[in-house]
Amino acid sequence: MAGRTPPRGRRHPPGARGCGRLLGYTDWPSVRAGERVPIRVSASEPYAVRLVRLRHLGGHPDHPHPIIEPVAGAPTASGPAAPHRFRQGSYLVVDGAGSPPAPPARALSLWLYPTGGVGQAATVLATGSSTAGLVVTLRADCRLAVERRAGTGPVAVGGLGAPLPRRRWTFVALSLDPDRAQVRLEQRSLRGAADSGNWPLPGGWEVLAPPWVMGARIEADGEIVGPWDGKVDQPAAWGAALLPADCDSLAADRPIRIDPLCRWELGRSPGDSQVADAMGRAPGRVVNRPVRAVTGHNWTGRTHDWRAAPQEYGAVHLHSDDLGDAGWPAAVELPIPPGCEEGVHALELTALSGARDWVPFVVRAASGPSRGPLAVLLPTFTYLAYANEPPFPPHVARTVAPAPTAMRGRPGCSASTTGTATAAGSPTQTGGARSSTFDPATATG
Numbered sequence: 001m002a003g004r005t006p007p008r009g010r011r012h013p014p015g016a017r018g019c020g021r022l023l024g025y026t027d028w029p030s031v032r033a034g035e036r037v038p039i040r041v042s043a044s045e046p047y048a049v050r051l052v053r054l055r056h057l058g059g060h061p062d063h064p065h066p067i068i069e070p071v072a073g074a075p076t077a078s079g080p081a082a083p084h085r086f087r088q089g090s091y092l093v094v095d096g097a098g099s100p101p102a103p104p105a106r107a108l109s110l111w112l113y114p115t116g117g118v119g120q121a122a123t124v125l126a127t128g129s130s131t132a133g134l135v136v137t138l139r140a141d142c143r144l145a146v147e148r149r150a151g152t153g154p155v156a157v158g159g160l161g162a163p164l165p166r167r168r169w170t171f172v173a174l175s176l177d178p179d180r181a182q183v184r185l186e187q188r189s190l191r192g193a194a195d196s197g198n199w200p201l202p203g204g205w206e207v208l209a210p211p212w213v214m215g216a217r218i219e220a221d222g223e224i225v226g227p228w229d230g231k232v233d234q235p236a237a238w239g240a241a242l243l244p245a246d247c248d249s250l251a252a253d254r255p256i257r258i259d260p261l262c263r264w265e266l267g268r269s270p271g272d273s274q275v276a277d278a279m280g281r282a283p284g285r286v287v288n289r290p291v292r293a294v295t296g297h298n299w300t301g302r303t304h305d306w307r308a309a310p311q312e313y314g315a316v317h318l319h320s321d322d323l324g325d326a327g328w329p330a331a332v333e334l335p336i337p338p339g340c341e342e343g344v345h346a347l348e349l350t351a352l353s354g355a356r357d358w359v360p361f362v363v364r365a366a367s368g369p370s371r372g373p374l375a376v377l378l379p380t381f382t383y384l385a386y387a388n389e390p391p392f393p394p395h396v397a398r399t400v401a402p403a404p405t406a407m408r409g410r411p412g413c414s415a416s417t418t419g420t421a422t423a424a425g426s427p428t429q430t431g432g433a434r435s436s437t438f439d440p441a442t443a444t445g
Contacts, residue, residue, distance in 0.1 A: 022047060022355040024347070025326070029380040030362040033340040039347055039359050040328035042084040047351040049077040049332050054344045054360065068348070068358075071340060079331045079349075089216050089227025090290035090322035092235065092275060094262070094282050096210025102282035103261045104207040107238035109173040109250060110214060111297045114166050116229030116320065118142060123226035125174060126217035127208045134183060134208065135217055136174055138164060138228065144172065146185055146199065149217075158199035160187055169233070169297035171251040175241035178206045186244065188251035190297065196244060210282070212237065215290075215318040227320035233296040234314065237262040237282075253298065267293045267306070267314035289324035291317040336363060344378070 024041040031037055041047070051074035055067035096102030108125060116122060124144065125136040133149040134157075145159030164170055164187070171188040181203060187195045211218075214235055216227040239261050246256045263278045266286075270293035275284040286292065293306040296315040306313035334347060342365050346358040362378055365371075 021045070021353065022349055022351045022357045024331075024349050024357050024359045025328075026347070026359050026361055027325075028361060029384070030364050030378075031336055032364050032366060033336050034338045036333050036335045037347060037361060038330040038333040039349075040326070041079055041082070041331040041349065041357075042328065043079060043081050043331075043349075043351060044083050045081045045351050045353060045355075047079050047349045047355075049079060049334060050074065050348050050350075051076075051334060051336070051340075052346050052348045052358075053341065054346055054358075068346075071337070071345070074337050074340070075335060077332045077334050082331060084326070084328045086323060086326055087222065087224050088288065088323045089224045089320045090286060090288040090318045090324075091213055091215035091218075091224070091227065092232065092264070092266070092284055092286050092290075092316065092318075093214075093218070094210055094212045094237075094264070094284035096212070096282055100281075102210045102212075102237075103239065104209075105212075105237040105261055106178070106207055106240055107173060107175040107242045108208055108212060108235070109171070109238065109242065109247075110235040111169050111231075111233035111315070112164065112172050113169050113231035113233070113297070113315070114138065114142075114164055114229070115231065115317070116166075118166070120229075121226065122228035122320070123217040124172070124214070124228055126213040127174075127210070129209075130218070130220045132209075134174065134176075136172070136185065137226065142166070144185060144187060146174070146183055146197075148201070157183060157201070158185070158197050160185060160195045160197050162187065162193065162195035165189065171247065171297075173242045173247050173250070174208070175238075176201075176205060176208050177241045181205065184241065186242065186247040188247055190251075194244075194248075196247075208237075212284075227322075228318055229320050231294060231296075231315045231317045232266065233316075235264050235266070236260040265314065266316040267296070267310055270306070286316060287324070288322040290319065290322055 021044050022041070024039045026037055026039045028037055039049070051071040053069045053071055055069055056063055058064055058066040094102060108127065110125070112124060119140045121140045122138045123135060124138050126149075127133045127135070128149065130149060131151045135147045135149055135154065137145050137147060139145050139159065142163040143160055144164055146157040147154040148157050169190050171186075173186040175184045175186070177184065181201050182198050183201050183205075184198045185196065214232055217225050219225055237260060238258060240258055242250070249256045260279060262282050264284050265276045265278050268276050273285050273287070273289075275286060277283045293310070293313045294315045294317045295313055299312045300309075303309050303312075332347075340363050342363050344360060345363050346360045349357045349359065362380070
């Protein structure tokens with residue numbers, strides 16, 4: 001059967017956070033003949049779907065072009081224009097909407113370890129709603145500042161003078177003093193340096209209302225704004241404002257005059273998205289699969305195994321480019337015809353304008369006795385781990401891929417390595433949009 005060579009060149013126009021003209025993924029990396037493959041698609045125009053066999057990826061001197069063959073007798077489908085977005089950036093959130101609801105807090109504290117580039121503003125901590133809350137931001141000059149969220153946008157409250165050092169642990173506490181109508185921000189380094197600020201607030205502020213978000217702020221439409229790159233350790237909520245002496249003690253890991261209302265255990269159950277509250281009041285959750293059980297501010301260096309000293313691996317590493325499950329709805333579900341040949345296939349998407357995308361998967365061997373002298377094992381688990389990169393510029397333009405998010409010191413697995421399937425295994429859902437799209441038009445080998 002004659003193969004087809006797709007046109008070369010970039011098919012997705014670059015976009016800051018959008019998905020280009022046409023992009024799809026599936027959370028089923030392998031199926032058997034007779035099963036169905038659901039795909040999730042972002043498209044700015046209607047598109048057609050057909051099943052193809054990927055025979056050759058090209059890039060070889062003797063075979064420079066990809067060979068793609070339509071599967072005879074396979075059904076086709078079509079999908080509507082339905083653009084979606086990537087909501088990237090990992091964070092910790094405590095909704096406070098459980099039963100019982102989160103207790104009223106007047107202070108929040110946490111250890112911070114910035115790893116992002118200099119000159120990148122980000123959100124460290126956000127409280128309340130998008131129209132009534134307080135936000136602690138890391139400004140482009142690496143200094144912490146407090147903003148008040150109002151319906152018309154953020155309103156500056158005040159900022160600290162000392163910069164937050166990169167790749168150094170710093171204790172930070174945000175306190176609300178309703179009696180004085182003030183907000184206070186405290187900063188303490190492990191080396192003893194301290195900075196603080198007190199600023200007035202309009203009347204009516206009594207508590208730091210949930211939701212409490214660490215590492216980003218979330219708008220009313222669910223958009224992630226200002227995701228932060230860095231580690232967070234020992235976040236806690238308090239029922240009273242923290243005094244400077246309290247912050248001195250907490251920065252030295254000494255007890256203070258009050259117990260926390262909530263203290264979240266980030267190193268516990270690192271493979272889970274749920275975050276336990278050691279006080280049993282308000283559990284939280286991590287979004288977009290940040291790296292958990294990483295070295296905290298109290299790491300001694302005596303062991304590099306988080307299981308041997310879990311109390312020293314109680315931090316979480318947040319990244320502004322993390323993406324777990326894109327969460328797009330299934331757009332098309334195409335059945336694989338009985339008797340379909342085993343091997344690497346794809347659902348080819350073609351828009352009216354000619355834009356194309358290929359969503360790859362494996363058709364596995366049928367159950368029963370082996371029909372051939374050879375077996376091919378396709379390590380999809382490894383493919384997903386090493387393909388865990390954002391599917392938009394500048395990453396897609398690089399010839400050599402950067403170190404994947406999945407390998408940034410994690411003691412466990414990444415968002416995209418939650419499942420595997422082989423030519424002889426069973427399908428396992430994975431659910432990420434990063435690692436699902438293959439572009440034979442730009443494949444190099």
